[in-house]
Amino acid sequence: MPIRVVIAEDHLLVREGLRGLLESQPDLEVAAVCGDLDSLLAAVEAERPEVVVTDIRMPPGNSDEGIQAAERLRESDPDIGVVVLSQYANPTYALALLESGSARRSYLLKERVGDVEQLVSAIHAVAEGGSVIDPKVVEALVAKNARSEDSPLGQLTPREHDVLREMAAGKSNAAIGETLFLTESSVEKVIHSIFQKLELTWETSIHKRVKAVILYLAASG
Numbered sequence: 001m002p003i004r005v006v007i008a009e010d011h012l013l014v015r016e017g018l019r020g021l022l023e024s025q026p027d028l029e030v031a032a033v034c035g036d037l038d039s040l041l042a043a044v045e046a047e048r049p050e051v052v053v054t055d056i057r058m059p060p061g062n063s064d065e066g067i068q069a070a071e072r073l074r075e076s077d078p079d080i081g082v083v084v085l086s087q088y089a090n091p092t093y094a095l096a097l098l099e100s101g102s103a104r105r106s107y108l109l110k111e112r113v114g115d116v117e118q119l120v121s122a123i124h125a126v127a128e129g130g131s132v133i134d135p136k137v138v139e140a141l142v143a144k145n146a147r148s149e150d151s152p153l154g155q156l157t158p159r160e161h162d163v164l165r166e167m168a169a170g171k172s173n174a175a176i177g178e179t180l181f182l183t184e185s186s187v188e189k190v191i192h193s194i195f196q197k198l199e200l201t202w203e204t205s206i207h208k209r210v211k212a213v214i215l216y217l218a219a220s221g
Contacts (some may be wrong), residue, residue, distance in 0.1 A: 003050045003051055003123060004029050004050050006052050007034070017113070022120075025120055027124075036058050037065040051081040053083045056084050066086070067084065067093065074100050080104070081126025082106070084107050084108070085112075089137050090137075093107065094133055106125060106132040107134055107137060108122055159180075166180065
């Protein structure tokens, strides 16, 4: 069965472009398109999609309606995945999106929309309970916290930073190994070291990979 998707985007050309991209995928079905927060929530209620793909800003306030929708759906429909598309690499938005948990949440820059494979991959990830954060947002987070002497990220080696970045991009251990020319067992050892240094060994496995990048970075604001 294809994954049913609701699209929320207030700009007509972008909205129709997204519709065309996703409708071209045999494993996806566009159930509805809308242009504001209220119509998005109504479409979710009517269509019961597996995933929502939403702009971060749209009417009525043109502020952070995409994140507001994700928060509401976390309470009302926790099994629905949300992919937030934004032109902002500002880590604050990603932190707000994941404040209540990383499961079924993705934050991608709009520039990724041109690469349908990345967008489709994020949709599949959130539909299956995973999480994907845009690598540019991760880089901004890491750079920001690298300036803090008290940041736990300061304990990580360059190799651990590299693996952490790939983890937050939603890659599996095998895919990380291919990118960084490491064996899968080596990747597992590096990830274990990251979790230890960031004091995340107590976390459930579904949250570790993203929280290793996000939650400890939230302390810097």
